[in-house]
Amino acid sequence: MIKEVQEYMSAKNFSKLKEYLEVLNSADIPLLFDNLDEEQIIIVYRLLSKDKAVEVFAYMESDMQEKLINALTDKELKEVVDELFMDDTVDLIEEMPANVVKRILKTVNNDDRKIINELLNYPEDSAGSIMTTEFIDLKENMTVNQAINKIKKIGIDTENIYTCYVLTMTRELIGTVSLKDLILTDDGVIIKDLIQKNPVKVNTLDDQEDVVKKFDKYDETALPVVDKENRLVGIITIDDAIDVLQEEVNEDFEIMAAMAPSEDKYFKTSVFTHAKNRIVWLLLLMISAALTGGIITNYENAFAAVPILVSFIPMLMDTGGNCGSQTSTLIIRGLAQDEIKTKDFLKAWWKEIRVAVLVGIALFIVNTIRIMIQYNNMQLAMVVGITLFAVVLLSKSLGCILPMIAKKLKLDPAIMAAPLITTIVDTCSVLIFFNVALLIMNI
Amino acid sequence: MIKEVQEYMSAKNFSKLKEYLEVLNSADIPLLFDNLDEEQIIIVYRLLSKDKAVEVFAYMESDMQEKLINALTDKELKEVVDELFMDDTVDLIEEMPANVVKRILKTVNNDDRKIINELLNYPEDSAGSIMTTEFIDLKENMTVNQAINKIKKIGIDTENIYTCYVLTMTRELIGTVSLKDLILTDDGVIIKDLIQKNPVKVNTLDDQEDVVKKFDKYDETALPVVDKENRLVGIITIDDAIDVLQEEVNEDFEIMAAMAPSEDKYFKTSVFTHAKNRIVWLLLLMISAALTGGIITNYENAFAAVPILVSFIPMLMDTGGNCGSQTSTLIIRGLAQDEIKTKDFLKAWWKEIRVAVLVGIALFIVNTIRIMIQYNNMQLAMVVGITLFAVVLLSKSLGCILPMIAKKLKLDPAIMAAPLITTIVDTCSVLIFFNVALLIMNI
Numbered sequence: 001m002i003k004e005v006q007e008y009m010s011a012k013n014f015s016k017l018k019e020y021l022e023v024l025n026s027a028d029i030p031l032l033f034d035n036l037d038e039e040q041i042i043i044v045y046r047l048l049s050k051d052k053a054v055e056v057f058a059y060m061e062s063d064m065q066e067k068l069i070n071a072l073t074d075k076e077l078k079e080v081v082d083e084l085f086m087d088d089t090v091d092l093i094e095e096m097p098a099n100v101v102k103r104i105l106k107t108v109n110n111d112d113r114k115i116i117n118e119l120l121n122y123p124e125d126s127a128g129s130i131m132t133t134e135f136i137d138l139k140e141n142m143t144v145n146q147a148i149n150k151i152k153k154i155g156i157d158t159e160n161i162y163t164c165y166v167l168t169m170t171r172e173l174i175g176t177v178s179l180k181d182l183i184l185t186d187d188g189v190i191i192k193d194l195i196q197k198n199p200v201k202v203n204t205l206d207d208q209e210d211v212v213k214k215f216d217k218y219d220e221t222a223l224p225v226v227d228k229e230n231r232l233v234g235i236i237t238i239d240d241a242i243d244v245l246q247e248e249v250n251e252d253f254e255i256m257a258a259m260a261p262s263e264d265k266y267f268k269t270s271v272f273t274h275a276k277n278r279i280v281w282l283l284l285l286m287i288s289a290a291l292t293g294g295i296i297t298n299y300e301n302a303f304a305a306v307p308i309l310v311s312f313i314p315m316l317m318d319t320g321g322n323c324g325s326q327t328s329t330l331i332i333r334g335l336a337q338d339e340i341k342t343k344d345f346l347k348a349w350w351k352e353i354r355v356a357v358l359v360g361i362a363l364f365i366v367n368t369i370r371i372m373i374q375y376n377n378m379q380l381a382m383v384v385g386i387t388l389f390a391v392v393l394l395s396k397s398l399g400c401i402l403p404m405i406a407k408k409l410k411l412d413p414a415i416m417a418a419p420l421i422t423t424i425v426d427t428c429s430v431l432i433f434f435n436v437a438l439l440i441m442n443i
Numbered sequence: 444m445i446k447e448v449q450e451y452m453s454a455k456n457f458s459k460l461k462e463y464l465e466v467l468n469s470a471d472i473p474l475l476f477d478n479l480d481e482e483q484i485i486i487v488y489r490l491l492s493k494d495k496a497v498e499v500f501a502y503m504e505s506d507m508q509e510k511l512i513n514a515l516t517d518k519e520l521k522e523v524v525d526e527l528f529m530d531d532t533v534d535l536i537e538e539m540p541a542n543v544v545k546r547i548l549k550t551v552n553n554d555d556r557k558i559i560n561e562l563l564n565y566p567e568d569s570a571g572s573i574m575t576t577e578f579i580d581l582k583e584n585m586t587v588n589q590a591i592n593k594i595k596k597i598g599i600d601t602e603n604i605y606t607c608y609v610l611t612m613t614r615e616l617i618g619t620v621s622l623k624d625l626i627l628t629d630d631g632v633i634i635k636d637l638i639q640k641n642p643v644k645v646n647t648l649d650d651q652e653d654v655v656k657k658f659d660k661y662d663e664t665a666l667p668v669v670d671k672e673n674r675l676v677g678i679i680t681i682d683d684a685i686d687v688l689q690e691e692v693n694e695d696f697e698i699m700a701a702m703a704p705s706e707d708k709y710f711k712t713s714v715f716t717h718a719k720n721r722i723v724w725l726l727l728l729m730i731s732a733a734l735t736g737g738i739i740t741n742y743e744n745a746f747a748a749v750p751i752l753v754s755f756i757p758m759l760m761d762t763g764g765n766c767g768s769q770t771s772t773l774i775i776r777g778l779a780q781d782e783i784k785t786k787d788f789l790k791a792w793w794k795e796i797r798v799a800v801l802v803g804i805a806l807f808i809v810n811t812i813r814i815m816i817q818y819n820n821m822q823l824a825m826v827v828g829i830t831l832f833a834v835v836l837l838s839k840s841l842g843c844i845l846p847m848i849a850k851k852l853k854l855d856p857a858i859m860a861a862p863l864i865t866t867i868v869d870t871c872s873v874l875i876f877f878n879v880a881l882l883i884m885n886i
Contacts, residue, residue, distance in 0.1 A: 023641045027661045148626065155627050162605050162622070179605070179622065183591065184598050198466045216689065218470045219682040221664050238681055239662040242688075246659065249692050250776060257772035257861065258765050266777045267787070271794060275801035278769050282762060282802065283809055289761040290813065293754035300750045307743045310753055311736035314869050317757060318732040319725060321764070322701050322862050326721050329700035333693060334709045344710070351714060358718035359725065366726055370733065418700065418861055419765050426757050 001028065002035045009040060018047045026055035033064055042071045054083040061268075062095035069100055078107035085159045086112075087132035087240065090119045119234075127211050128204035130244065131225045131234030136164040138191055140174060145187040151179070160222045160237050166195050171231045173224055175199050201226050204233060208244045213338060215241040252336060256329070256417035258285060281419065288423045292430055299434040305443045308375070309433070312384050316433055319363065320391040320425035325418030327352055327399030332413045335403060342408050349400050356396040360389040383440050387433045394432075395425040444471065445478045452483060461490045469498035476507055485514045497526040504711075505538035512543055521550035528602045529555075530575035530683065533562045562677075570654050571647035573687065574668045574677030579607040581634055583617060588630040594622070603665045603680050609638050616667055616675045618642050644669050647676060651687045656781060658684040695779060699772070699860035701728060724862065731866045735873055742877040748886045751818070752876070755827050759876055762806065763834040763868035768861030770795055770842030775856045778846060785851050792843050799839035803832040826883050830876045837875075838868040 001024070008017035021029065021044065029048075033041050045068060048056060057065065057080050069077060081089060081104055089108075093101050093116065105113060115133055122128030136158055138147050147164065155161045164182070166174045175195035185194060201224045202211050214223060215238055223241075225234045251261040258281035262269055269277075296303075296313075303309045331348065334340030340348060364385045371381040399421055403413035437443065444467070451460035464472065464487065472491075476484050488511060491499060500508065500523050512520060524532060524547055532551075536544050536559065548556060558576055565571030579601055581590050590607065598604045607625070609617045618638035628637060644667045645654050657666060658681055666684075668677045694704040701724035705712055712720075739746075739756075746752045774791065777783030783791060807828045814824040842864050846856035880886065 025641065025643060025661060152627055155623060161626070179626070180598060183604070183622070184595055198468065200468060216685055218468060221681065238664065238685075242659055242681075242685065245685075245688070246780070253696075253772050253776050257768045259769050259772075265782050266773055267783070267790070267794070271797040271801065274794070274798045275805075278766075278798070279802055279805050282765055282769075282806060285765055286758055286762050286806060286810070287813075289758040292757040292761075296754040296757070297751065303753065304747070304750065307747065308740065310746065310756075311739040313753075313756060314735040314739070314760060314873070315729055315732040317760060318735075318862075318866060318869065319729050321865070322725055322728055323721075325700045325861065326702050326725075329696050329702075330709055333696050337689070339708050340710070347710070351710070351717070354714040355717045355721070358714065359722055362718075362722050363725060363729060367729070370730075418768065419761075422764070423761060426761065430757070 002032055005032060005036070005044065009043070014043075014047060017044070021047055022049065022052065026052055027059050029056045030060045030064060033060070038067060038071065041068065050079065050083070054080055058084060058088045062092075063268075065092060066096060066100060069096070069103070074103070074107065077103060081107045085132045085134055086115060086119065086234075087130060090116060090129075093120065122204060125208045126204060127202045127206040127208060127225050127236060128234070130208055130211070130240050131204075131236045132159055132240075133234045134158045135222075135224075135232070135235045136161055137167045137171075137232065138164050138177060140166055140168075140190075140192045140195070142191045143187065144182050144185050144189045144191070144194070147177070147182055147191055148187075151182075160235060163220075163222050163235075165224055165232050165235075166191060167232055173199065173201060173226050173230055173232045176224070199224060202236070203228070209248055211236055212241050212245045212248065216245075248336075252332070252414045255412060255414040256332065256419075258282065258417075258419035285419055285423050289426060292423075292427045295427060295430050296434075299430075299438075302434050302437055302443050306437070306441060308380065309383075309437055312387075312433070313430065316384070316387060316391055316429045317422075317426045319388065320395040320429045321418065321422035323356070323359065323392050324395035324399040324421035324425050327355075327396045328403055328417050328421050331400050331403045332417060335407050335413045340404075342404050345401075345404055348404070349397065352396045352400040353393065356393045359396070360392040363392060364389050379441055383433075383437045386440075387429065387436050390432050390436075391425065391429045394428055395421065398424060445475055448475060448479070448487065452486070457486075457490060460487070464490055465492065465495070469495055470502050472499045473503045473507060476503070481510060481514065484511065493522065493526070497523055501527060501531045505535075506711075508535060509539055509543060512539070512546070517546070517550065520546060524550045528575045528577055529558060529562065529677075530573060533559060533572075536563065565647060568651045569647065570645045570649040570651060570668050570679060571677070573651055573654070573683050574647075574679045575602055575683075576677045577601045578665075578667075578675070578678045579604055580610045580614075580675065581607050581620060583609055583611075583633075583635045583638070585634045586630065587625050587628050587632045587634070587637070590620070590625055590634055591630075594625075603678060606663075606665050606678075608667055608675050608678075609634060610675055614674045616642065616644060616669050616673055619667070642667060645679070646671070652691055654679055655684050655688045655691065659688075691779075695775070695857045698855060698857040699775065699862075701725065701860075701862035728862055728866050732869065735866075735870045738870060738873050739877075742873075742881075745877050745880055745886050749880070749884060751823065752826075752880055755830075755876070756873065759827070759830060759834055759872045760865075760869045762831065763838040763872045764861065764865035766799070766802065766835050767838035767842040767864035767868050770798075770839045771846055771860050771864050774843050774846045775860060778850050778856045785847050788844075788847055791847070792840065795839045795843040796836065799836045802839070803835040806835060807832050822884055826876070826880045829883075830872065830879050833875050833879075834868065834872045837871055838864065841867060 004020055008020060045053060093104060134157055136151055151161055162179045164177045166177060168174060175197040176199045177191055177194045181194050200214055200218045200220055202214060204225055204227050221238045222235050224232050225236060227233050247263060254261045260277040262277055331340060367388055368381045368385050371384060402416040406413045406416045447463055451463060488496060536547060577600055579594055594604055605622045607620045609620060611617060618640040619642045620634055620637045624637050643657055643661045643663060645657060647668055647670050664681045665678050667675050668679060670676050690706060697704045703720040705720055774783060810831055811824045811828050814820065814827060845859040849856045849859050
């Protein structure tokens with residue numbers, strides 16, 4: 001792709017280049033830009049047809065958008081902004097530096113500026129902050145024919161014309177009509193007879209995570225967003241919901257690996273920011289782990305008497321950590337997907353206890369065999385085996401309970417993932433281990 | 444919701460119940476079933492309108508579907524199967540036991556049975572296995588009017604009518620036309636003039652993960668699936684792609700927490716299966732961790748001379764594990780989302796090294812302060828600090844390199860997540876720690 005473009009470019013064969021660009025997918029062209037210098041980007045961009053140029057612009061990363069805007073004339077910028085859907089305009093304004101925002105807002109008429117300001121005012125991560133304001137609204141008493149004519153008139157500027165929204169005179173949402181139903185129904189039928197009442201909808205202040213869950217559950221491609229008075233103020237389309245889903249998943253992965261979540265991509269994040277995002281949790285966990293070390297010093301006599309005990313610490317710590325993170329991962333995911341609810345607390349715990357017993361027995365047996373072969377010391381095998389069993393039971397219980405408590409306390413359950421569980425389980429395993437050893441070995 | 448239904452049910456007020464059910468969303472009714480007994484489920488199901496009944500059926504979990512099918516007459520079953528989209532029929536057949544499959548296939552005509560067999564033959568997780576075979580196909584020389592008439596005729600049985608596919612006489616895919624364009628264009632225009640050439644498409648044998656990536660990248664709501672000869676054989680709709688996305692993410696979470704991935708939900712999975720999915724990795728990691736323990740025994744003299752050394756083992760192990768898992772999580776996610784490519788190997792490593800230096804310095808300083816306050820022992824502070832710095836550098840390097848090697852070897856990078864990295868880093872930290880101690884402390 002890049003080869004062709006550079007060939008046409010160096011041959012100054014712009015008509016061929018224009019032709020070539022026109023068949024490329026708008027989502028692919030920004031990738032092309034990564035390999036061109038600024039001047040070349042402007043040339044390519046200006047060769048695009050107007051519709052395509054706007055699509056390409058919407059697909060671009062914000063640093064690229066900024067560069068491009070700086071190269072565009074005010075008239076060209078106005079053309080872009082006029083054609084962008086409202087949610088994309090708002091995204092753009094949120095990302096650009098003040099001087100660029102000023103230029104953008106200058107191109108916008110008063111009505112749109114009012115809408116933009118309203119959208120900017122919705123809390124971050126709310127449904128209102130990701131919705132767009134272009135949609136097809138119909139009235140109950142329209143005929144199918146009138147409805148289709150309305151769609152023909154305003155559809156060109158609307159992101160999603162496949163679900164139409166039926167509103168009262170005061171713009172309250174009554175229900176939806178799909179374009180499919182309109183197309184498949186005779187012209188004279190009244191919209192009232194086609195309405196899907198009780199539509200799935202979200203509120204402007206709903207969390208975007210809940211919006212994604214509704215998309216997933218109800219298999220919709222767009223959801224209406226209403227205000228407190230049930231007036232339709234916007235819609236969210238599925239492509240934006242997927243972006244949110246990916247963002248939320250990445251956030252969970254990052255939190256679960258003990259990092260401050262970041263919305264930026266890996267290579268786009270500076271070394272300094274990467275380090276900053278990781279240091280806080282590392283320090284916290286390092287200090288907690290130091291406590292485990294402190295506990296060990298209390299048992300100096302034990303391992304001075306039986307030095308071999310020390311060599312089991314890593315295995316017990318790791319196994320406890322792994323057992324706990326298995327459980328906490330499943331519970332955190334289940335909670336995130338509403339498959340496990342906090343009221344299922346005892347049900348989940350009881351499940352984990354039974355799993356822990358099975359797992360504990362398996363590890364006990366394998367471990368006993370190993371120790372008997374290696375050291376032929378039944379007492380040692382029992383000390384390690386009993387500790388192992390207790391650690392499995394404990395870590396699986398904590399892995400189940402802690403995320404649910406976090407959820408109940410309205411914290412993000414993802415913080416109760418492997419790193420924190422591991423640190424807590426470590427302390428407990430060391431305590432259990434030395435106490436079992438003292439008891440059985442009569443040290 | 445359940446309260447109303449049970450009230451109507453006990454009052455035997457079926458007409459009211461029917462009315463009530465009709466306004467409920469089809470995706471909510473299966474949740475209702477969870478609280479009804481089998482007999483009540485059948486009553487509710489039979490009260491649903493035909494269209495709704497099929498929708499509800501498609502939303503049901505497979506164990507519920509099986510129960511329901513067992514209660515349905517052959518005629519009722521045929522009604523359901525006739526109305527299901529082909530992908531849902533195939534899903535159903537894959538989930539049901541043999542005797543139910545036999546009953547289902549009896550209701551299907553010969554043509555459909557052939558299609559079902561073909562779909563069943565696609566490899567698991569391929570595009571072919573999740574596609575459906577109902578779509579709108581058009582010819583280049585049709586007019587917009589003819590196209591819309593065709594949609595009106597066959598649209599009712601088609602899952603997605605919003606993207607139409609333009610085919611040659613031999614059913615090769617030329618391009619797509621959106622219903623939006625058809626609606627917004629005059630009746631007499633020829634389809635040829637509206638075609639979007641070079642459509643985003645997938646091959647029947649493409650991995651479903653790649654399908655999801657295309658949906659995400661190109662913001663489409665349906666993708667055409669072609670065979671080796673570029674003939675259109677089916678389409679994949681976005682709701683199915685989202686299901687795949689969720690599945691893949693869950694799989695990654697499970698593998699990264701050292702479990703065999705499972706497609707079943709948490710509570711639907713038996714205790715025995717849960718235990719089975721977890722034991723293998725735990726055993727493997729337990730045995731690896733035992734190696735670390737074995738290494739420790741080699742340094743018995745060291746910790747006999749300076750027992751306090753032992754107390755730093757947990758902190759060093761945990762910190763190394765956490766550092767490594769931070770990096771491996773970012774790299775694994777980046778690889779999964781095609782944001783990081785294996786050719787970026789050195790670029791990513793160099794980034795991690797610089798991050799590690801910053802993180803290492805921060806941890807070094809905090810740790811030195813703590814040891815000086817607690818023990819006022821500069822030698823000890825240096826031993827632990829230097830080890831810490833080396834462990835951070837090593838664990839971040841391994842966290843970066845190992846997932847990329849796995850990817851290069853066509854393994855799932857997710858196996859190189861926290862648990863495995865932790866185990867490897869543990870061994871190394873212990874080795875580094877005691878050697879640094881021997882060197883500096885002259886033990």
